[in-house]
Amino acid sequence: MRRARSLAVVSGVAVLALAAAACGSGGGEGAAPAATTSGSGAPAAKPLDGVTIEVAAKWTGEEQANFQKVLQAFQDKTGAKVTYASTGEDTGAYLGPRIEGGNPPDIAMLPQPGLLQQYAEEKALKPLSSEVQAEIDKNYTPYWKELGSADGQVYGVLVKAAHKSLIWYRTQAFEDAGVQPPTDWAGLVSTAQTVADSGTPPFSLCGASGWTLTDLFENVYLSTAGPENYDKLSKHEIPWTDPTVGTALTKMAEIVGKQEFVLGGSSGALQTDFPTCVTAVYGQKKAAMVIEADFVAASATESGATVGQDARFFPFPAAGDTNPVVLGGDIAVALKDSKGAMALLAYLASVEGGSVWAKQPGYLSANRNVSPDNYPSEVTKQLAQTIIDAGEDVRYDMSDLAPSAFGATDGKGEWKVLQDFLRNPTDVKGTQEALEAEAEKAWK
Numbered sequence: 001m002r003r004a005r006s007l008a009v010v011s012g013v014a015v016l017a018l019a020a021a022a023c024g025s026g027g028g029e030g031a032a033p034a035a036t037t038s039g040s041g042a043p044a045a046k047p048l049d050g051v052t053i054e055v056a057a058k059w060t061g062e063e064q065a066n067f068q069k070v071l072q073a074f075q076d077k078t079g080a081k082v083t084y085a086s087t088g089e090d091t092g093a094y095l096g097p098r099i100e101g102g103n104p105p106d107i108a109m110l111p112q113p114g115l116l117q118q119y120a121e122e123k124a125l126k127p128l129s130s131e132v133q134a135e136i137d138k139n140y141t142p143y144w145k146e147l148g149s150a151d152g153q154v155y156g157v158l159v160k161a162a163h164k165s166l167i168w169y170r171t172q173a174f175e176d177a178g179v180q181p182p183t184d185w186a187g188l189v190s191t192a193q194t195v196a197d198s199g200t201p202p203f204s205l206c207g208a209s210g211w212t213l214t215d216l217f218e219n220v221y222l223s224t225a226g227p228e229n230y231d232k233l234s235k236h237e238i239p240w241t242d243p244t245v246g247t248a249l250t251k252m253a254e255i256v257g258k259q260e261f262v263l264g265g266s267s268g269a270l271q272t273d274f275p276t277c278v279t280a281v282y283g284q285k286k287a288a289m290v291i292e293a294d295f296v297a298a299s300a301t302e303s304g305a306t307v308g309q310d311a312r313f314f315p316f317p318a319a320g321d322t323n324p325v326v327l328g329g330d331i332a333v334a335l336k337d338s339k340g341a342m343a344l345l346a347y348l349a350s351v352e353g354g355s356v357w358a359k360q361p362g363y364l365s366a367n368r369n370v371s372p373d374n375y376p377s378e379v380t381k382q383l384a385q386t387i388i389d390a391g392e393d394v395r396y397d398m399s400d401l402a403p404s405a406f407g408a409t410d411g412k413g414e415w416k417v418l419q420d421f422l423r424n425p426t427d428v429k430g431t432q433e434a435l436e437a438e439a440e441k442a443w444k
Contacts, residue, residue: 046079051340056085056094057109057330066360073356074347080340091115095335099124104335107344110156111330112400112408113147119333120150126337127153128345135349139367141392148331157349160357161329161364163383164215164293164397165316168300170281171309173200173288181314185223188317189254195288196260203255203262204287206277207269207422210415214399214407215326216256216291217418221248224320227393234401236443240435249421249428251319257425263287266422275299282311291316293328294364294383308379315386325390327366328397358384366394406442413438 059067064084071082087094091111098104104124110116119125128136128148136145136157148156167188169181177198182188192202206212222230225244232238233245259265263286264272272280278296280286283303290296300311316324332348334341347353354367358374364383368391372384387394399407399414406413417438421431 046077048078048080048340048343051078051080051338053080053082053107053338053340053344054085054105055082055107055109055344056087056091056105058087058089058091058111059109060086063362066357066362069360070348070353070357071344074344074353077347078343080343082344092118095119099335106336106338106341107332107334109159109330109332113156113331113396114400114402114404114408116148116156116331116333117150119335120153120155124335125150125155126334126341127155128157128334129342132157132342132346132349135346139349139351139354139369141368141394143392143394144366147396148333156331156333157345158327158329158366158396159332159348159354161327161366161387162293162295163364163387164326164328165219165324165386166293166296166313167289167291167316168278168281168296168311168313169289170285170287170305171312173281173285176200177288181312182317183314184317185251185254185319192255192258192261192289196258201261201263201287202289204272204277204280204290205256205262205269205422206272206274206290206292207266207419208271208273210410210419211399211408212274212277212292213418213422214414215293215397217248217252218326218395218398219316219324220251220319221245221398222324222326222393222395223316223318223322224248224251226320226322227395230395230398234395234398236402236439240439241432245432245435246428248319249425249431252421253425253428256422266425270419270422275302279303297379308377322393323390325386325394326397327387327394328400329364329366402439403442406439413442 055071057067068084071084074080075082085105092115095104095108133154144158145154147158148154173195177195177200179191179194182191195202221233224247229238229244255261262269263280274292278290278299281288281290282300282305297307297311300307305311318324332345334345351367351369354365354370355374357363358365358370359376361376364380364387366387368388372381375381375384409415414435417431417434420434
């Protein structure tokens with residue numbers, strides 16, 4: 001399931017680029033000084049001439065090629081030579097033997113914060129230098145610095161984001177029902193009823209892929225309970241039997257609890273994985289909406305839809321006082337304490353590095369100072385602006401912050417309990433008790 005999601009991320013946001021943009025140098029401050037010219041007119045030595053840096057990440061294809069354009073800009077600026085190693089889909093399986101063998105890459109891109117915590121406990125990570133931390137302090141909200149920290153040390157920075165607070169819709173289905181994208185939760189429920197009355201099931205749910213249900217819960221919970229409680233629940237500092245969880249589940253039931261709202265009813269949804277649920281909306285045209293992240297675009301395009309025309313999205317509507325913005329993404333860490341590694345991390349955390357990357361398709365930044373104007377399409381500009389507008393309230397995917405036994409295992413933990421809730425959305429209390437029992441086991 002995680003592999004399917006990762007592959008979708010690789011190609012998904014890339015298709016959002018509806019028009020090419022001219023590539024140029026990014027604005028803002030970089031971490032490493034540019035080369036100067038000697039008195040004789042010949043270029044002076046660059047600050048990292050002769051330095052080799054190895055970067056490991058799971059990206060392949062176009063996503064890798066776009067990242068290597070960022071690395072090339074860094075090399076041109078500093079004189080360093082950067083090599084790229086593909087970890088494959090299982091980053092931990094690749095890095096583990098290299099760390100144990102004493103030959104880790106200089107920098108690795110971790111797809112889950114849990115890996116950062118694990119490697120920090122194993123003393124495999126190097127604390128970020130003051131220069132890197134200065135870039136983080138300038139360009140990121142304090143939440144992201146905390147996310148990249150363990151035991152009071154800062155080890156990582158979120159350099160690439162996935163936007164998980166979206167609801168995609170089929171334009172024709174909305175036109176046939178005479179509805180517009182809703183702006184709040186009551187409007188979403190009302191819109192769903194109108195679409196259902198028009199003869200089209202409003203939602204195609206990917207219930208067989210348990211992580212999509214955690215994404216739905218996280219958006220509702222962040223909106224109804226607020227960022228502070230979201231942080232507490234993600235660390236199991238409050239129990240899943242807390243009333244705030246019950247409130248979120250009750251809100252969810254307003255959608256998943258109505259059989260007429262769900263394509264195939266709950267039993268059909270539980271047999272539908274991602275991206276099949278997207279195909280049901282845009283290929284088979286059996287439903288109107290799918291609740292998932294920016295990488296829906298890849299599957300919609302494969303189904304023959306045109307993003308921005310047949311396939312559009314609206315921000316996940318507020319179910320409470322907070323407009324939810326939940327991100328996934330990749331965290332860059334150093335496994336070697338070298339001048340080159342820290343210089344590259346500082347560059348990736350800077351406005352300049354983020355702006356170079358933002359000009360490539362398939363990228364979103366949590367860096368609040370990377371202007372949306374850098375992005376190559378109106379779609380990605382809009383997504384980037386929602387991240388900036390959310391300010392201090394942006395949060396990372398809660399299930400990816402939890403122990404994998406609870407938040408990232410097919411058929412177990414939160415995935416299974418929320419699937420059971422989809423079967424019986426009236427049992428809010430029983431669902432909370434089951435979630436808490438699973439959480440207690442996982443956090444031990």
